[in-house]
Amino acid sequence: MAFAHAGTATASKPGRAGMRIPYLLLLPGLLWLLMFFVLPLINLAETSTKTPIAGGETGSYEQTFRLQNYVDAFSENSAQFSRSFIYALLATLLALAISYPLAYAIAFKSGKYKNILLVLVIAPFFTSFLLRTIAWKQILGEEGPVISILRTFHLIGPDTSITATALAVVTGMTYNFLPFMTLPIYASLERIDPRLMEASGDLYANGLTTFRRVTFPLSMPGVVAGTLLTFIPAAGDYVNAQILGNPTTKMIGNVIDSRFFRIVDYPTAAALSFTLMAAILILITVYIRRAGTDELV
Amino acid sequence: MANHPDAAKTGDLKLSSITKSFGDFLAVDDLDLVIPKGSFFALLGPSGCGKTTTLRMIAGLEEPTSGKIYLGDTDLTDTKSYRRPVNTVFQNYALFPHLTIFENVAFGLRRRGIKDVKEPVEKVLALVELAHLRDRKPTQLSGGQQQRIAVARAIVNRPALLLLDEPLGALDLKLRRQMQIELKWIQTEVGITFVHVTHDQEEAMTMADTIAVMNEGRIEQLGSPADLYENPKTAFVANFLGQSNFIKGTVESTSGTDQFVNLQGTRIAIPAARNSSTHKSLLVGIRPEKFRIHNVGDATTGNKLEGGIVTDISFVGVSTQYQVEMPWKQELMIFEQNDGGAPNLRKGDAVTLSWEPHFTFALDGDEDVRSGLAGADAE
Ligand SMILES: Nc1ncnc2c1ncn2[C@@H]1O[C@H](COP(=O)(O)OP(=O)(O)OP(=O)(O)O)[C@@H](O)[C@H]1O
Ligand SMILES: [Mg+2]
Numbered sequence: 001m002a003f004a005h006a007g008t009a010t011a012s013k014p015g016r017a018g019m020r021i022p023y024l025l026l027l028p029g030l031l032w033l034l035m036f037f038v039l040p041l042i043n044l045a046e047t048s049t050k051t052p053i054a055g056g057e058t059g060s061y062e063q064t065f066r067l068q069n070y071v072d073a074f075s076e077n078s079a080q081f082s083r084s085f086i087y088a089l090l091a092t093l094l095a096l097a098i099s100y101p102l103a104y105a106i107a108f109k110s111g112k113y114k115n116i117l118l119v120l121v122i123a124p125f126f127t128s129f130l131l132r133t134i135a136w137k138q139i140l141g142e143e144g145p146v147i148s149i150l151r152t153f154h155l156i157g158p159d160t161s162i163t164a165t166a167l168a169v170v171t172g173m174t175y176n177f178l179p180f181m182t183l184p185i186y187a188s189l190e191r192i193d194p195r196l197m198e199a200s201g202d203l204y205a206n207g208l209t210t211f212r213r214v215t216f217p218l219s220m221p222g223v224v225a226g227t228l229l230t231f232i233p234a235a236g237d238y239v240n241a242q243i244l245g246n247p248t249t250k251m252i253g254n255v256i257d258s259r260f261f262r263i264v265d266y267p268t269a270a271a272l273s274f275t276l277m278a279a280i281l282i283l284i285t286v287y288i289r290r291a292g293t294d295e296l297v
Numbered sequence: 298m299a300n301h302p303d304a305a306k307t308g309d310l311k312l313s314s315i316t317k318s319f320g321d322f323l324a325v326d327d328l329d330l331v332i333p334k335g336s337f338f339a340l341l342g343p344s345g346c347g348k349t350t351t352l353r354m355i356a357g358l359e360e361p362t363s364g365k366i367y368l369g370d371t372d373l374t375d376t377k378s379y380r381r382p383v384n385t386v387f388q389n390y391a392l393f394p395h396l397t398i399f400e401n402v403a404f405g406l407r408r409r410g411i412k413d414v415k416e417p418v419e420k421v422l423a424l425v426e427l428a429h430l431r432d433r434k435p436t437q438l439s440g441g442q443q444q445r446i447a448v449a450r451a452i453v454n455r456p457a458l459l460l461l462d463e464p465l466g467a468l469d470l471k472l473r474r475q476m477q478i479e480l481k482w483i484q485t486e487v488g489i490t491f492v493h494v495t496h497d498q499e500e501a502m503t504m505a506d507t508i509a510v511m512n513e514g515r516i517e518q519l520g521s522p523a524d525l526y527e528n529p530k531t532a533f534v535a536n537f538l539g540q541s542n543f544i545k546g547t548v549e550s551t552s553g554t555d556q557f558v559n560l561q562g563t564r565i566a567i568p569a570a571r572n573s574s575t576h577k578s579l580l581v582g583i584r585p586e587k588f589r590i591h592n593v594g595d596a597t598t599g600n601k602l603e604g605g606i607v608t609d610i611s612f613v614g615v616s617t618q619y620q621v622e623m624p625w626k627q628e629l630m631i632f633e634q635n636d637g638g639a640p641n642l643r644k645g646d647a648v649t650l651s652w653e654p655h656f657t658f659a660l661d662g663d664e665d666v667r668s669g670l671a672g673a674d675a676e
Contacts, residue, residue: 198358199391201378203405203450213404217395 048270059264066267073271077255081279084251087166087241088234091173092181095230096223098174099181103222106182107189121182129176133243136172137163140244168244169251173234180229188222189215224291232280252276307382307457308369309334310355310490315364317350317514324350326514328364332492332507334457337484339501340494342511343537343669348494349388351511352460355492356385368457379408384451388462390443392435398422398446399431405454421453424483441472448480452487459484461493465500477504498538502526510534512669528658530573532580535658536669541582542629543666546659548577558659561625565600566654578662587656588631590619590648592640597651605629605648621648 049069050061074081106117124132140146140162150156162168192215200210238253245251252272259269310332317325325347332338340348353359355366357378366373373381384405392401402421403414411417422428425445435443444464451459461480465473481504484491495501501508502522509519510533518525518534529535532543546560556567560581572579591597602623609620617639619631631650633639642648 193389193391195387195389195391196393198378199385199387199393200404202356202358202383202385203454204379204408205404206377206379209408214393220395 044270044273047266048274050267059266061267069267069271070275073268074275077252077272080250080252080255081275083249084235084253084276085279085283087170087173087249087251088231088237090170091177091234092227092231094170094174095178095181096227099178099185099226100223103182103186103189107186108194118186121179121186125179130239130243132176133172133239136175137168137244140168140171163244164246164249166245166249169241169249172240172244173237176237176240177230177234180233181226184225184229185219185222188219188225192218220291224288228284228287232284235280236276307334308371310458310492311365311367312351312355313365313367315351315354315366316362317347317354317359318362323514325354325361328514328516330509330516330519332490334369334490335488336506337481337491337493337504339505339508340492340511341496341498341501341508341537343496346511347514348496348511349462352385352462352492352494355458356383356460357381358385382457383460384454384456384458385460385462386444386447386451386464388464388466390435390447390464392443392446392450394435397432397434398427398438401435401446402450402453404450409454417453421449424452424486425449425479440467441476444468444476445479448483452483452489455487456489458490458492461491463495464493465495465497473500480504502538510537512537526584527656528571528573529582530660531668532582532660532664532666533669535582535660536667540585540630542585542588543660544581544583544623544627544629545662546579546581547662548572548579555654556659560602561623561627563602565602565657567657567659568655571655571657572659574659574661576661576663580660580662580664580666582658582660583652583656585618585630586616586632587652588629588633589651590621590631590633590639590642591651592642593647593649595640595649597649599651599653600657602650605650607642607644607646607648610642610644619648621650 046063047061049063049065049067051064051066051069053060053062102121106114106121110117138144142161142163147156147162151158196214196218197210200214201207205213236253238251238257241249241251241254242257256269256272256276259265259272310330312328312330315325315328315330316323328351340351342348350359354361357373357376357380361374364374368382373383393404396404399418399422402418406414406417419428419431422431425448427442427445427449430438430442430446435446438446444467447464448461464480465476468476477500480491480493493501493504505522507519508522508525510517510525512533518530520528525534526538529538529541532541535541535543544560546558546565549557549559549564551557551569554569556569556572558565558567558579558581565581567581574580589597593603604624605621607619608622608628611618612635614635616632616634619633619642621629621631623629629650
């Protein structure tokens with residue numbers, strides 16, 4: 001009896017300390033979020049309703065709680081807004097179309113080359129985002145391989161070029177965000193128990209049906225994660241439009257960039273940022289609801 | 298109605314010289330097997346002996362290196378798995394986690410283009426007594442329930458052949474016994490040929506009409522549970538199914554249907570039919586429960602061995618287990634029912650052993666006495 005008692009007494013102590021450990025582990029992350037996310041966000045919200053000080057020098061603003069800033073910001077830039085979402089959507093779809101077969105092949109068909117292929121998928125990250133985008137400009141450029149191949153096969157006329165077009169922006173974004181699409185899809189395909197596919201075959205489903213009814217639905221968490229990881233940064237991106245586009249392909253990121261750094265119109269930049277964030281949040285909420293991933297394993 | 302794959306292809310399942318090698322490792326070695334239509338057939342063997350591989354070849358999930366598979370007169374060897382009238386209950390159930398129980402069970406029917414799946418699915422769910430769980434997802438089910446759904450998902454298709462790969466392995470003993478009875482009942486109810494893989498000898502014995510004992514990719518012996526137990530042809534089978542005492546002996550003479558064997562100096566009789574060896578030197582097997590134990594000098598019938606000394610006694614409720622050392626320094630194991638028939642014995646007592654000749658079986662003298670023991674111990 002004494003022995004059992006001693007046992008419970010010692011067991012309860014680490015139990016109580018154990019209750020605190022999860023919170024202690026969360027602490028650094030929470031502090032980080034507070035410092036670098038919550039506080040800037042409050043600052044941003046505050047800036048977004050300011051107005052210029054009458055007669056003051058450029059870049060000096062006072063708080064007047066002017067919500068009209070939002071209406072103005074949106075109505076002046078609605079074209080860039082919709083362009084951002086259309087480009088981001090196109091890039092996401094393109095990336096999905098390229099990534100899914102790629103991830104599928106790596107997960108199921110690559111054998112001993114699996115790790116090498118995965119490294120190759122991530123390899124572009126070893127060079128800077130900016131350099132990669134500039135390189136992409138050269139690839140699509142007049143002397144680049146894409147144009148010459150297309151011209152050789154008379155798929156485009158001798159005067160058509162790709163650089164400084166919407167196409168270049170979308171392909172650039174597709175390229176830049178491809179790993180964000182490939183890796184989550186790979187991860188969820190990899191996790192699927194191959195015996196489920198065998199079971200499907202055993203239950204009279206041929207290869208295609210097995211893919212439609214078993215493999216693809218089970219890879220949905222990866223598809224949802226991948227599309228979000230591609231769409232969200234793509235919608236806010238400005239580097240691709242800047243380097244690969246022209247004035248008519250400006251995205252909302254470019255507007256925010258120029259408002260903030262060039263025109264020093266902080267309130268409008270802040271209002272645009274907030275609007276973008278809200279729009280993305282609404283879109284992905286609807287999307288996740290529709291995809292119903294929380295029901296998936 | 299769409300073509301039902303089973304319609305034409307029924308009959309006995311026949312494996313003809315089936316071989317499967319992985320690299321230079323022979324997982325299944327030149328296997329010949331006929332499984333009669335409508336039977337409950339068990340494939341029993343230790344871990345790694347090739348049971349799953351054999352099953353996968355029948356299901357079409359693995360391609361035999363050589364050999365043929367027939368169902369009735371149809372050659373299935375090159376038929377894709379989704380075209381075979383065969384369904385499998387997988388070792389880990391392999392239920393589709395994204396589908397409800399109802400849709401899991403309806404999967405095979407839908408793939409065959411059957412429009413009205415509601416009735417057959419509900420019927421089979423009622424059969425496995427899980428109709429109330431139809432809208433749940435597999436992860437919301439207990440292991441035993443998942444197992445029954447896996448069976449339901451397979452038998453709803455009325456395949457010619459149902460393959461079960463250790464479907465009860467993950468269940469606790471009580472649930473396993475209950476499921477064994479249910480499976481056996483379902484099999485009689487639907488009349489489908491069941492091929493049941495297991496490494497649990499008790500499971501195989503209680504469920505199957507016919508058992509094939511497999512070892513290292515080959516079939517050691519095939520027969521009814523009683524036949525395998527009473528008349529094992531190899532030490533492996535004798536050890537894998539139950540326990541045995543093996544005593545070395547040599548054939549002295551044969552007269553009519555009886556053989557006389559010199560068993561360590563004592564002459565005993567064995568029905569010739571129970572000797573599966575043609576050699577002169579034999580390994581004589583006697584199951585522990587076949588021995589009777591007597592005080593020295595008591596009257597005995599049948600064969601008799603004298604000069605034993607009790608070295609250990611353990612009481613296990615329904616029976617008592619004795620360890621008896623024989624004059625040739627071999628320890629024998631004897632089980633006696635606790636029905637008052639056995640004398641009151643203590644350690645060190647001298648005893649005489651007797652048994653009926655027809656409970657003896659004889660194997661080749663060069664059989665390995667310990668073969669199959671590791672597998673049996675692992676149980
Ligand atoms: N894909 C494979 N590649 C190489 N060897 C394999 C493969 N599949 C099975 N084997 C080998 O073949 C042998 C038989 O395997 P199998 O799965 O048929 O055993 P089993 O009798 O079902 O055993 P268990 O009772 O443990 O399930 C084993 O030695 C195993 O290592
Ligand atoms: Mg197995």
